[in-house]
Amino acid sequence: MSHLNDPVLVLNRYWQVTTFLPVQTAIVTAMRDMASVLDPETYELLSFDKWVTYEPKDHDWIKTASGQIAAPQVIVLKKYGERPPRKLTFTRPNLYRRDEYTCQYCGEPLPASELTVDHVLPRSRGGKNGWENCVAACEDCNGRKADKTPKEAGMRLKKSPAKPAWTPKLLVPRTAKPRPSWAPFLTKEGVA
DSSP: OOOTTSEEEEEOTTSOEEEEEEHHHHHHHHHTTSEEEEOTTTOOEEOHHHHHHOOOSSOOEEEETTEEEEOOSEEEESSOOSOOOOOOOOOHHHHHHHTTTBOTTTOOBOOGGGEEEEESSOGGGTOOSSTTTEEEEEHHHHHHHTTSOHHHHTOOOSSOOOOOSOOOOBOOOTTOOOOGGGGGGOOSSOBO
C-alpha cells in the first residue's frame, strides 16, 4: 500500500498548525530544505538527509529505488511564520450551524436531515445563494413560503440572515488515520 497521499501535519516556524499536505509534497518540501521533519518521540527537527537514515518506531514506510524511508507525520516550515487565514465558505452545514439547526420561521430545532435551505428572496426573483439571502427552514415552513417573500407569505424570520462572525477550524482530513504525533498540536475538533 502506498502512503504517498497520506496527510502530514504542517507547522509554521512558530510550531503553529497551518495545514495538512500529502506525504509526497511534504517530502519534496523537506528535500528542498524548506522544512524539517519532526521526530515525534524527541521533537528533534531533522533535515531530509538525517530523516532518510532515521528509523522511527510505528511509522509507515515508502519504498524507494534504493530502499525505503519513513513517511513523515509532521513537518515544520523553516521560513513561513504566519497562519493562512481560514475563509468561511457558504455551505449547507455551515448555514445550519449559523442558524443553530433551527427553522428560522417557526423556531423548531431539528436535525440537519430534516432541515432545508430557504432563499428569503426566491431564486426565481433573482435571489442569490449566500449568507445574506439563505436561512435554515423546516420542510413545512419552506413549502408554505414557497415562491414568495416572507412578508408575502405572512411569515417572520427569527433573525436576519448574515455572514457568521466565527471562522472555521482546520479539520483532520476524513480519510486520515489519527496519528499520536499530531495530538500535541490539535484539539479534538481540529485547530481553532
